[in-house]
Amino acid sequence: MGYFINCIVVGVTIILQAVTAEPDTSISCCSCSSLLPDAPLGTKPQVLPSPFAIEVNKRRYSPDDYGEEIEVNITTRIKTKGFRQFILQAVPIDQHGNVGDNPQLLGSFTNNDINKVTTEFTCAGNRAIKSFDSSNKTHIRFYWKPQPGQGGNFVFRATFVESSDVYWVREVSEPIIDPNAPPLHRKSTDTILPPLIAPIDTINCGSTKSCYRVPEGCWEPYCDYIATWQHLGSNQYRFEIGALTHGMGDRHVSLAISEDIRWGGDRVFECIHDSRTHQTKVIQAISEGHSTTPLPDPMEGISNAEGQYWRGRIRCRFDVIPTANTKDYPLDGLHYIILSRGNTEKDMVVILSAKTEPHRYGVGEIPVATPEKVDLSSTSVNIDGFARYPLVKAHACLMVVAFIFFCAIGLLWTKYYRTMWPNKRFLGLRYWVVAHFNCMLWVLLLVIIAIICIFVEVGGYSQKGERSMNSRGERILKLISLNQNLQ
Numbered sequence: 486m487g488y489f490i491n492c493i494v495v496g497v498t499i500i501l502q503a504v505t506a507e508p509d510t511s512i513s514c515c516s517c518s519s520l521l522p523d524a525p526l527g528t529k530p531q532v533l534p535s536p537f538a539i540e541v542n543k544r545r546y547s548p549d550d551y552g553e554e555i556e557v558n559i560t561t562r563i564k565t566k567g568f569r570q571f572i573l574q575a576v577p578i579d580q581h582g583n584v585g586d587n588p589q590l591l592g593s594f595t596n597n598d599i600n601k602v603t604t605e606f607t608c609a610g611n612r613a614i615k616s617f618d619s620s621n622k623t624h625i626r627f628y629w630k631p632q633p634g635q636g637g638n639f640v641f642r643a644t645f646v647e648s649s650d651v652y653w654v655r656e657v658s659e660p661i662i663d664p665n666a667p668p669l670h671r672k673s674t675d676t677i678l679p680p681l682i683a684p685i686d687t688i689n690c691g692s693t694k695s696c697y698r699v700p701e702g703c704w705e706p707y708c709d710y711i712a713t714w715q716h717l718g719s720n721q722y723r724f725e726i727g728a729l730t731h732g733m734g735d736r737h738v739s740l741a742i743s744e745d746i747r748w749g750g751d752r753v754f755e756c757i758h759d760s761r762t763h764q765t766k767v768i769q770a771i772s773e774g775h776s777t778t779p780l781p782d783p784m785e786g787i788s789n790a791e792g793q794y795w796r797g798r799i800r801c802r803f804d805v806i807p808t809a810n811t812k813d814y815p816l817d818g819l820h821y822i823i824l825s826r827g828n829t830e831k832d833m834v835v836i837l838s839a840k841t842e843p844h845r846y847g848v849g850e851i852p853v854a855t856p857e858k859v860d861l862s863s864t865s866v867n868i869d870g871f872a873r874y875p876l877v878k879a880h881a882c883l884m885v886v887a888f889i890f891f892c893a894i895g896l897l898w899t900k901y902y903r904t905m906w907p908n909k910r911f912l913g914l915r916y917w918v919v920a921h922f923n924c925m926l927w928v929l930l931l932v933i934i935a936i937i938c939i940f941v942e943v944g945g946y947s948q949k950g951e952r953s954m955n956s957r958g959e960r961i962l963k964l965i966s967l968n969q970n971l972q
């Protein structure tokens with residue numbers, strides 16, 4: 486009995502320990518040269534942008550002035566995320582802004598938050614600073630001082646460890662320039678690229694501005710779609726829109742202010758990237774069917790517009806005031822917001838010269854709409870998810886029931902039950918014929934209802950509807966002929 490109780494006690498203790506155990510953060514951070522943490526085998530550094538950043542208060546320094554200090558903060562860009570371990574160094578960069586393989590470490594750090602976060606010095610001559618424990622950290626301030634006689638351009642670089650298998654390696658700061666060193670040589674392609682614009686900040690979603698994000702609560706680099714809006718007073722609004730876009734050539738992300746959850750008949754702001762000039766512009770248009778037509782003067786009423794396309798993401802920021810062209814499409818009151826993204830079909834040059842060439846959205850680029858109407862003059866909207874189309878679901882369900890259930894059973898009757906009950910009749914017909922006929926009748930009925938559903942959903946007999954009708958008709962014909970063949 487004593488042995489048995491012992492067993493229970495030990496078991497319970499083990500379970501309790503497992504439940505209360507801290508997440509495994511015991512990995513040690515980090516190698517002085519590669520900045521890799523000693524992470525479990527099989528884990529890799531994160532490739533998506535780091536939520537943690539290195540901020541500096543100066544972009545230039547004078548190495549001769551030993552008294553000069555640079556303020557360096559390592560901080561989280563997402564309020565709800567913290568890092569547990571880090572290492573921070575200053576390393577020289579070459580003329581292209583790259584860090585060499587085994588760089589010499591520069592200067593020295595002081596921890597300015599010593600009473601909050603314990604740190605230790607490490608690497609060649611204590612030139613790098615790193616975390617001492619694995620507590621949850623969000624913001625740490627440092628000072629950095631050059632050593633006498635040091636010169637040249639450099640960057641700060643750091644590794645951030647969030648947990649034993651989530652870590653970002655060798656994140657770099659903005660370059661810090663030594664005015665006496667040879668200037669950074671920009672690649673020839675860099676010069677034609679317009680400057681990057683500030684990212685869409687999501688920290689203030691729901692407090693100083695309203696946001697619509699897919700997926701829920703994402704931070705801009707991770708958002709499939711993002712739109713934010715702010716009422717600037719009187720009739721002026723500021724919008725930011727961004728999306729992840731795939732494909733070659735010109736791309737767009739568009740925001741429609743709509744009375745329903747469907748594309749068409751709405752005022753649209755389009756953020757369009759021209760891959761030849763590398764310009765990203767904002768124009769206004771009206772959506773029609775599955776495309777848009779720019780307004781006669783597409784940029785009227787839009788001010789402070791900026792945009793960029795960078796590493797698969799397109800982003801624009803602009804202010805809007807009403808004009809004569811848009812007086813029928815007011816921004817106040819409640820509206821659905823619809824976001825669409827994809828390739829643009831026509832040259833932006835054509836669009837910008839205000840010749841009305843529409844662009845369409847293609848396969849797999851169905852827009853997303855807010856699940857409910859939102860108030861554009863409110864700053865407390867923070868919405869995600871997207872409107873579902875119940876009739877589309879009904880259509881899909883009906884089709885599945887028709888073909889997977891009734892059609893399959895109907896075929897089984899013809900295949901396996903012909904020889905059963907040879908002498909029995911129902912209204913003069915063999916049983917298998919009756920069963921088969923009934924099943925097929927259900928298939929037909931359900932398909933007809935499903936088609937009606939999809940027609941009601943797309944709001945009438947559009948060209949697209951016609952096309953899908955034909956293909957569906959073909960499918961039915963094919964099944965009927967298959968049925969005949971089996972018989």
Ligand SMILES: *[C@@H]1O[C@H](CO)[C@@H](O)[C@H](O)[C@H]1NC(C)=O
Pocket residue numbers: 540541542543556557558624626
């Ligand atoms: C570093 O953080 C402090 C306090 O949080 C802030 O006042 C300062 O502006 C920050 N410095 C930089 C360069 O971001």
Ligand SMILES: *[C@@H]1O[C@H](CO)[C@@H](O)[C@H](O)[C@H]1NC(C)=O
Pocket residue numbers: 564565566567621622623
């Ligand atoms: C770390 O701190 C942040 C901000 O205080 C918090 O949101 C997050 O949940 C914390 N993480 C853990 C694992 O405790």
